[in-house]
Amino acid sequence: MSSGSGGGPPVEWLSLENVIAVGTSVLGLLVPIAMFLYDRRVPRRKRIGYRVQMDSPIGDGAFNPRLGDFDVPNMADASLVLLRIENDGSQSVADNDYTSSEVHGLTAEFTGRTVQAVSVTQPSGIEHLNSHFTNANGFEHVAGTVTIPRVPLNPGDHFKLLVLLSGGPAEGEVKLIGGLRDGRVHRNSAPKPDEKQRTFSPPARLLSGALALAVLALAGIIVLRSGDPIECEQGELTLTGSTAFEPVVRTIAERYESKCQGADIVIEARGxxxxxxxxxxxxxxxxxxxxSVIAFSDGPMGGRWNLTGTEVALSFFTLVVHPGIDLGPRGLSARQVRDIYAGEYRRWGDVVPGREELAGLPIVLVSRGDESGTRQIFQDRVLKGWERAPSTSLDCRPPATPTDSVTRCELGSTRAVLDKVEEQPGAVGYSEVGLAKERGARVNTVPLDGDWPNEARIDLGAGRYPYKDIEYAYTFGRAPAGSLAAGFLAYLDEAVSQKTIRDKGHLPCLREPEQCG
Structure with a gap:
C-alpha cells in the first residue's frame, strides 16, 4: 500500500485505451462528415441496373419429363430467363437520356441462344409503362437479342422480361447493352428473390465493423486490464477503524490503487x-x-458523533479456543459463555465436566480493548452486558500458583487475539469468522447453542446465530463528489468488491440491503 506522503504519480494520458478512445471518437465524427461531403460534392449519376433473377432449363423431353405443349418447333435445349431492369440510381431516367442512335434504348443479348418469345412484367402502380413496349418503339427480338424501348424510369422503378430461349444450355451469358447521358448501364449485385436482402452496403458494413472493433477493443482493454470498469479518482485517502474488517478493506484498496493511477490509500486499522x-x-x-478519511466500524458507532454511515456488510464473528480444546458440535450455550466471561469458571473442567484432559486446564480469556467493535458486538449480542471479569494479565498467561480469579488479558487487534489463542493452552477469545477460518486447525471455532454461520446459511443472515452485526463505513459528512473517498465508497458497490466481501465471510449490504436489516 502507499505511504500517503506527497502527491500521487502523474497520470499517463498517452495510454493505449486513451488513444483508442480518441481514435474511435474522431472516426465517429469523421464518418458522417465524410458521407455528408460525399453526398454534396460527388455528382449524382443516372444508372440503369440489370440482373438475371432466373435462368432455368426446360429441357428437351428426353431426360427431363415434360407435360403439355412443349414439343413445338425450335424448343431443343429450351430455357427460361427472368431479366430485371431497374433504375437503381438517384436520378430519373428520361427517354432522351438513352444514347443509342437507334429507336430503341437498350439491347439484351443472350449469347449462344435464340429468343423464341418475350413477355414484359412490371409491379403494380407503373402499368403506364406498358405503352412503351411496342414495335414502333423498337420492342422486338431477333436471333439471340431483345431490343428494349427507351422506357422512362423514376428512381426505384423497374420492369422484368420473361424470355423463352432455345438452342443452348441455361446459365449462359446474358448482357444488357446501352448507354445513358451522364450515367451508365451496369450489372448490379442485388440478391435473387430467395436470398436475404442486405441492409447495408459494403462500405457501410466496413465502416460499422471498424467502429465496432474499436469500441470492443477499448472495452476489452478497460475490462481485462482493470477487472471491472470503474471511475477512478485521485488523491489521498486513509482507511481506519475495524481490525476485523481490515482484510476486506486492504484487498479492495490494493485493487483500487492498481487500477487508478494517482490514488494513494493508507490503511490504519486500530479498532x-x-x-x-x-x-x-x-x-x-x-x-x-x-x-479524506473513512472509518470502518463493527456495528453502529458514528451516531453519537453525527458521522455519515454507509452499511457495507453483515459481518459474522465466532468464539475461538486453543486447538487442544474440542467442545463438539454443540459448542457452548449462551449461558455458559456469559458465566465464563463473568469469571464464574476458572478451569475448563468446571465448564465441561467428565473430560479428564480438561479437568485442570485453566481458562484464559483473551479479549479486546473497549475500543474494539468486535468486543462491543460480543457484549451486546452474546453477553447482554459487559465482560465482568477484570483484566489480570499483560501476557495472557495464568499465574504459576492458582488464584481465585480467572486469567484475562486485552489485546489490540483480532490477529493478535488469534495468535494468542493458538499459542496459549486453555485460551478462549473471539474473532471475525473469515480471519478465524484462515487459521484452519490451529484454532477451534465454537458453535453457540449448536448454531454456526456456515456458508449455506449466510444468505439467510445465518438464521438465529447471534454473534453478527453490520459493518459501517463512516465519513465526516457526505463524501464530496469527485473525491477519492466518494470513488472508493462507490467501488465497494462494484461486483468484484462485493465478491471480495463475500469471499472473506461477510454478506454484502450495498446490493442486498434487505439482508442487513
Whole structure:
C-alpha cells in the first residue's frame, strides 16, 4: 500500500485505451462528415441496373419429363430467363437520356441462344409503362437479342422480361447493352428473390465493423486490464477503524490503487471505536482533512458523533479456543459463555465436566480493548452486558500458583487475539469468522447453542446465530463528489468488491440491503 506522503504519480494520458478512445471518437465524427461531403460534392449519376433473377432449363423431353405443349418447333435445349431492369440510381431516367442512335434504348443479348418469345412484367402502380413496349418503339427480338424501348424510369422503378430461349444450355451469358447521358448501364449485385436482402452496403458494413472493433477493443482493454470498469479518482485517502474488517478493506484498496493511477490509500486499522472517534475529532479540527478519511466500524458507532454511515456488510464473528480444546458440535450455550466471561469458571473442567484432559486446564480469556467493535458486538449480542471479569494479565498467561480469579488479558487487534489463542493452552477469545477460518486447525471455532454461520446459511443472515452485526463505513459528512473517498465508497458497490466481501465471510449490504436489516 502507499505511504500517503506527497502527491500521487502523474497520470499517463498517452495510454493505449486513451488513444483508442480518441481514435474511435474522431472516426465517429469523421464518418458522417465524410458521407455528408460525399453526398454534396460527388455528382449524382443516372444508372440503369440489370440482373438475371432466373435462368432455368426446360429441357428437351428426353431426360427431363415434360407435360403439355412443349414439343413445338425450335424448343431443343429450351430455357427460361427472368431479366430485371431497374433504375437503381438517384436520378430519373428520361427517354432522351438513352444514347443509342437507334429507336430503341437498350439491347439484351443472350449469347449462344435464340429468343423464341418475350413477355414484359412490371409491379403494380407503373402499368403506364406498358405503352412503351411496342414495335414502333423498337420492342422486338431477333436471333439471340431483345431490343428494349427507351422506357422512362423514376428512381426505384423497374420492369422484368420473361424470355423463352432455345438452342443452348441455361446459365449462359446474358448482357444488357446501352448507354445513358451522364450515367451508365451496369450489372448490379442485388440478391435473387430467395436470398436475404442486405441492409447495408459494403462500405457501410466496413465502416460499422471498424467502429465496432474499436469500441470492443477499448472495452476489452478497460475490462481485462482493470477487472471491472470503474471511475477512478485521485488523491489521498486513509482507511481506519475495524481490525476485523481490515482484510476486506486492504484487498479492495490494493485493487483500487492498481487500477487508478494517482490514488494513494493508507490503511490504519486500530479498532472500530478508535477509528470512528478519531475521525470525529479530526472533523472538528480540520473538516477538509477529515473528508479524506473513512472509518470502518463493527456495528453502529458514528451516531453519537453525527458521522455519515454507509452499511457495507453483515459481518459474522465466532468464539475461538486453543486447538487442544474440542467442545463438539454443540459448542457452548449462551449461558455458559456469559458465566465464563463473568469469571464464574476458572478451569475448563468446571465448564465441561467428565473430560479428564480438561479437568485442570485453566481458562484464559483473551479479549479486546473497549475500543474494539468486535468486543462491543460480543457484549451486546452474546453477553447482554459487559465482560465482568477484570483484566489480570499483560501476557495472557495464568499465574504459576492458582488464584481465585480467572486469567484475562486485552489485546489490540483480532490477529493478535488469534495468535494468542493458538499459542496459549486453555485460551478462549473471539474473532471475525473469515480471519478465524484462515487459521484452519490451529484454532477451534465454537458453535453457540449448536448454531454456526456456515456458508449455506449466510444468505439467510445465518438464521438465529447471534454473534453478527453490520459493518459501517463512516465519513465526516457526505463524501464530496469527485473525491477519492466518494470513488472508493462507490467501488465497494462494484461486483468484484462485493465478491471480495463475500469471499472473506461477510454478506454484502450495498446490493442486498434487505439482508442487513
Amino acid at each position: 472500530s471505536e478508535d477509528g470512528v472517534s478519531q475521525l470525529a475529532e479530526l472533523g472538528e479540527r480540520s473538516p477538509d482533512a477529515a473528508r
